[in-house]
Amino acid sequence: MENTIKENILTLKDVCISYTPGQNAVNMVTADIQKGLITSIIGPSGCGKSTLLRAINRMHELYPGITITGDIKLNNKDILKMNAIEVRRMAGMVFQRPNPFPTLSIYDNVIAGYTLNGIKKTKDEKDEIVENSLKNVALWDEVKDVLQKKGTFLSGGQQQRLCIARALALKPDILLMDEPTSALDPIATNRIEELLVELKKEVTIVIVTHNMSQAARIVDIQNNLENNLDIVGNKSLIFAIFRNLLENAINYAGEEITIGIKCYNEDADYYYFLFYDTGCGVKPECLEKIFDRFVRIDQGRSRRNGGTGLGLSIVKHAVMFHNGAIEARNRKTGGLEFYFTLKKRK
Amino acid sequence: MNTFTYRKIKNASLYVLVCLFAGLTAVPLFAILGQVLIKGWRELIVSDFFVKSTPTTLDALIALRSGEIIPGGIANGIVGTILMVLMATFIAIPIGIFAGIYLAEYKTSKYASIIRFLTDLLQGVPSIVVGVVGFIWVVIPLKSYSALAGSAALTVMMLPLIIRSTEETMKMIPNTMKEAGLALGTSYPIIILRVMLPSAFGGIFTGVLLAVSRVIGETAPLMLTALGSTMIQWDVTRPNSAVSLLIWEFYNDPNLQSLVWSASLFLLIFVLTLNIIAKQIAKKWRIQ
Numbered sequence: 001m002e003n004t005i006k007e008n009i010l011t012l013k014d015v016c017i018s019y020t021p022g023q024n025a026v027n028m029v030t031a032d033i034q035k036g037l038i039t040s041i042i043g044p045s046g047c048g049k050s051t052l053l054r055a056i057n058r059m060h061e062l063y064p065g066i067t068i069t070g071d072i073k074l075n076n077k078d079i080l081k082m083n084a085i086e087v088r089r090m091a092g093m094v095f096q097r098p099n100p101f102p103t104l105s106i107y108d109n110v111i112a113g114y115t116l117n118g119i120k121k122t123k124d125e126k127d128e129i130v131e132n133s134l135k136n137v138a139l140w141d142e143v144k145d146v147l148q149k150k151g152t153f154l155s156g157g158q159q160q161r162l163c164i165a166r167a168l169a170l171k172p173d174i175l176l177m178d179e180p181t182s183a184l185d186p187i188a189t190n191r192i193e194e195l196l197v198e199l200k201k202e203v204t205i206v207i208v209t210h211n212m213s214q215a216a217r218i219v220d221i222q223n224n225l226e227n228n229l230d231i232v233g234n235k236s237l238i239f240a241i242f243r244n245l246l247e248n249a250i251n252y253a254g255e256e257i258t259i260g261i262k263c264y265n266e267d268a269d270y271y272y273f274l275f276y277d278t279g280c281g282v283k284p285e286c287l288e289k290i291f292d293r294f295v296r297i298d299q300g301r302s303r304r305n306g307g308t309g310l311g312l313s314i315v316k317h318a319v320m321f322h323n324g325a326i327e328a329r330n331r332k333t334g335g336l337e338f339y340f341t342l343k344k345r346k
Numbered sequence: 347m348n349t350f351t352y353r354k355i356k357n358a359s360l361y362v363l364v365c366l367f368a369g370l371t372a373v374p375l376f377a378i379l380g381q382v383l384i385k386g387w388r389e390l391i392v393s394d395f396f397v398k399s400t401p402t403t404l405d406a407l408i409a410l411r412s413g414e415i416i417p418g419g420i421a422n423g424i425v426g427t428i429l430m431v432l433m434a435t436f437i438a439i440p441i442g443i444f445a446g447i448y449l450a451e452y453k454t455s456k457y458a459s460i461i462r463f464l465t466d467l468l469q470g471v472p473s474i475v476v477g478v479v480g481f482i483w484v485v486i487p488l489k490s491y492s493a494l495a496g497s498a499a500l501t502v503m504m505l506p507l508i509i510r511s512t513e514e515t516m517k518m519i520p521n522t523m524k525e526a527g528l529a530l531g532t533s534y535p536i537i538i539l540r541v542m543l544p545s546a547f548g549g550i551f552t553g554v555l556l557a558v559s560r561v562i563g564e565t566a567p568l569m570l571t572a573l574g575s576t577m578i579q580w581d582v583t584r585p586n587s588a589v590s591l592l593i594w595e596f597y598n599d600p601n602l603q604s605l606v607w608s609a610s611l612f613l614l615i616f617v618l619t620l621n622i623i624a625k626q627i628a629k630k631w632r633i634q
Contacts (some may be wrong), residue, residue: 059525064454089531099522103544113530116540163526170530 009035009174009204010056015070017051017060026052028070033174038196038205042250049208050096050178056206057091057176058084075173089113092167092203094177098159100151100166107147109162110134113170133165136202137195157188161195168203175199177207225263229271232345237318244311245275245338253279253335270324271344276337281330290328291316315340382614386607388415395419395608399577400592406601416602420609422578426586430493430572431562433582434500439554442505446512446550447538453517462513469506476502477567485571493579493586496572503564504557511553515546548631555624559617565590589613 010033017026026048033039041049051060056074060066061084072079079087100109110130114121121129130147134140139161143154151162160180167175177196181189196205231238242261249259257279265272282290293313319326319340326340389395392415401409401418409416445461452458480499485491519542527537543550565588573585574595593609596602 057529059528062521062524062528085531085533087531088529093525093529095522095525095529097522099520099526101523101526101541101545103541103547112527113532116527116530116532116536118536166526167529 007035008032009075010206011071011073012052013071013073015052015055015068015072017048017055017066017068019066021067026055033204033206035204036200038200038207041206041208053176053178053206053208054093056174057088057093059093089117089170090173092170092172092175094160094164094167094175094180096179097183098156098163100154100159100162102150102152104151105148106143106151106154106162109151110165110169112166129169133169134162136168136199137161137165138191138198139165155188157184157191160184160188160192164192164195164199168199172203174204174206177205179208181209225261229263230345231271231342233322233343234318237321238342241315241318241340241342242275244315248311248315249275249277249279249336253277257335266344269344270341273340273342274337275340276331276335278331278333278335281334281336282328284330287328287330291326379614382607382611385604386609386611389419389605389608390611392419395612396424397421400587400595401602402576403599403601406599406605410601410604416605420589420592420605420612422575422587423589423592423609424612425578425580426493426496426572426575427562427588427590429580429582429586430497430500430568430588431558433493433497434504434561435554435558437497437501438504438508438557441501442508442554442557443512443543443550445505446509447516447543449509449513450516451538465506465509468502469510472566473503473564474566474570477570480567480571488583490583491571491573491585493572493582493584496568496586496588497582499567499571500561500564503561503567507557507560508550508553511556512546512550515549515553516542518549519545548627551631552624552628555620555627559620559624562617562620563590563613565594569594589616 012029012031012033015026015029016024018024029052041053043049054060055068056072056079058079060068068080074082074087074090100106101112104112107130108115110133111121111126113119114126114129131140131144134143139158142158143162146153151159154162160183164175164177164180181192184192196207199205245261246259249257253259257277259275259277261273261275263271264274291312293310315338316326319342322343324341324343326338328336328338331337394417396419398417398419399422400420401416405418406416445465449458449462449465476499480495480502484495484498488495523541523545524537527541528534532541568588568591572588572591574591575585575587579586589609589612593606593613596606596609
């Protein structure tokens with residue numbers, strides 16, 4: 001992660017949200033969201049991720065009976081003391097399902113934040129805003145000839161990018177995204193993920209996701225694998241090796257880590273892989289146990305993150321299934337590394 | 347016979363029965379249309395029918411004797427119907443739509459559930475009772491039967507239909523639409539007026555058309571409020587006629603009875619057309 005000046009744009013302190021009195025959907029959350037970064041909120045379904053996100057731009061006020069306690073400060077101002085409309089203009093939002101306004105054209109959808117709010121702009125200014133916003137979401141080239149068509153004619157992925165453009169047009173300080181790709185196919189999802197990395201330059205992003213690979217992008221991953229590795233074996237098991245290692249690192253290694261993988265050696269039969277993270281590592285006495293089933297090192301941490309304790313066990317068995325070997329070590333500079341082998345195609 | 351063939355036969359016979367009864371529902375409509383068409387088309391194609399007002403009994407009698415088509419038409423009725431229905435629609439649309447929005451937006455409030463209940467009751471009130479109330483509230487204070495009184499009665503009949511169709515359509519609009527607007531920092535009333543209402547336009551417009559086609563055929567409330575008129579009447583404070591009222595009058599006049607069919611045919615075609623248009627709009631503008 002680059003060294004930017006770490007300035008908090010959003011701070012949450014002891015935030016509790018409840019739908020029914022006495023039952024907190026979100027319990028005592030404290031967090032600092034830094035400017036210029038993508039921060040993701042990860043967790044299982046129903047754990048209150050979206051609830052927390054929606055509290056940030058006071059979307060809960062639509063529904064009676066929801067109580068929010070604690071401090072949410074946006075740009076050092078308490079959002080509960082600000083005008084709701086002002087808060088929502090500072091914090092744009094993109095929803096799970098694309099929701100362009102069905103009666104408006106693509107052009108009008110992008111500019112809707114201005115027209116609906118009665119902000120007067122000249123035609124040229126509007127054209128510029130629309131063009132810039134659509135270029136930001138990489139939609140301009142696809143729709144520049146059909147700007148006057150209804151937004152609902154676009155595909156799901158395009159609609160979602162249109163919604164992102166609509167939120168960006170208002171130049172928010174922070175963009176809240178509530179599982180923005182959950183209703184999209186993998187290709188559309190990829191495009192939006194790529195987009196997020198681009199958008200990081202323009203706006204701070206808080207994203208709710210339960211898609212690990214989406215979160216993984218936001219951790220710094222260094223993939224040093226050559227493209228011409230020719231591994232033989234069971235496809236889904238080999239996939240499980242890499243995925244479980246990755247999820248394990250994301251879940252347990254800590255924050256702001258670098259994860260890397262490389263193939264450091266090969267001989268006649270095997271490729272030798274090194275997978276490492278720069279996180280907190282594990283205690284030496286626990287190293288042997290991490291491949292055992294249902295073992296979770298550092299109980300407190302895994303309880304917070306969930307998980308069955310099966311991930312690394314699966315990795316080990318998958319490697320052994322292919323007649324390989326795997327070993328875990330603590331790195332000297334901190335973090336954990338895994339050495340393992342996979343069979344080469346002859 | 348094995349169980350399998352028995353089942354097949356049972357299945358087939360039930361299927362035939364169901365189709366038959368489903369088809370039976372179409373019979374009354376076609377019977378009515380056919381009957382009215384056969385007996386009423388002759389007067390309807392005479393150009394006078396739409397521009398002249400009701401003939402007197404005597405004129406009709408003379409025409410009947412000489413075997414000619416009855417002179418005159420239902421222009422007075424058409425004018426009255428259009429006047430009263432238009433006035434009623436203009437009054438009922440804003441009230442109905444705003445009430446519908448209220449019911450949809452405050453689903454859970456106690457006041458809303460009371461209003462919703464009363465709306466349902468209003469829909470169930472017999473139309474003749476609406477006429478009586480219109481008579482007491484409008485005709486007596488104004489000291490005259492009038493198109494105004496007629497349209498007041500029709501408004502009351504239209505309101506529940508418009509309210510409920512607006513409410514249902516607004517409820518169908520996904521909440522995400524509202525959230526999308528709110529997330530852009532738009533105020534609540536603006537979202538309702540500029541985002542929700544346009545999205546609901548198709549449903550609301552269909553509801554209005556159906557309400558119009560419903561009251562266009564109403565006779566009972568008009569008998570006691572608009573009374574009727576033998577000539578074309580544009581003054582809304584004077585008694586006025588309506589196509590449905592004319593049908594009743596033609597029926598009561600032995601010499602004019604053949605006009606019953608042509609007036610009915612006209613009314614039927616008008617209402618059916620409105621219904622078909624409403625269906626098409628509902629299809630085209632349905633909420634995505």
